[in-house]
Structures are given as C-alpha cells and as structure tokens.
Amino acid sequence: MKACKACHYLTAESMCPNCKSTNLSTSYTGIVVILPGRDKREDPRLSSYVASRLNIDKPGKYALKVR
Numbered sequence: 001m002k003a004c005k006a007c008h009y010l011t012a013e014s015m016c017p018n019c020k021s022t023n024l025s026t027s028y029t030g031i032v033v034i035l036p037g038r039d040k041r042e043d044p045r046l047s048s049y050v051a052s053r054l055n056i057d058k059p060g061k062y063a064l065k066v067r
Contacts, residue, residue, distance in 0.1 A: 003028035003063035008054075010061040018058060030064030032056075 002024040003009070004016035010031065015022050034044050034051050036059040044051035044059055056062060 001061075002026055003066045005066050008062045008064070008066055009058075010063055018060065025066050027067040028063035028065060029067075032062050032064060034059045034062065 001010045001012055003026075004011065004019060004021050005023045005025055006021040007016065007019045008028075009016050009018035011017060011024070014024070016024065032050060032054065034048060034056050037044060037047050043057055045055070045057060046052075051057075054062065
C-alpha cells in the first residue's frame with residue numbers, strides 16, 4: 001500500500017484515486033478507516049468526529065502521517 005502525500009489516502013495503484021496525485025509514499029504511520037454513512041453521498045465530516053478533525057470528505061483508508 002502507498003499513501004498519497006496530498007490527501008493521505010491509501011492505495012495500491014500508482015495514482016491516487018481520491019485526488020489524482022502521483023506523489024505517493026510507502027513510508028507512512030497509522031491507519032484510520034472512514035466508513036460510509038447511511039446515505040452514500042453524505043459528507044463523513046458531518047457525522048464523524050475523526051473525519052471532521054482530519055478533514056476527510058470521502059470514506060476509505062487513510063494514513064495518519066506520511067513521510
């Protein structure tokens with residue numbers, strides 16, 4: 001898995017599917033998983049304290065710190 005340096009999204013691809021950045025790193029620590037809400041289109045920041053603190057607007061796996 002690689003972490004995007006821009007949005008911290010974890011992916012196995014060579015381009016981040018979340019923000020389309022190609023600046024990825026294999027050096028990261030911590031993982032947080034943001035699950036989708038009842039309504040798939042709902043912003044997770046509205047119902048999740050963790051998502052709001054990390055400013056995550058899409059469900060998925062994210063690294064806490066990317067080097």
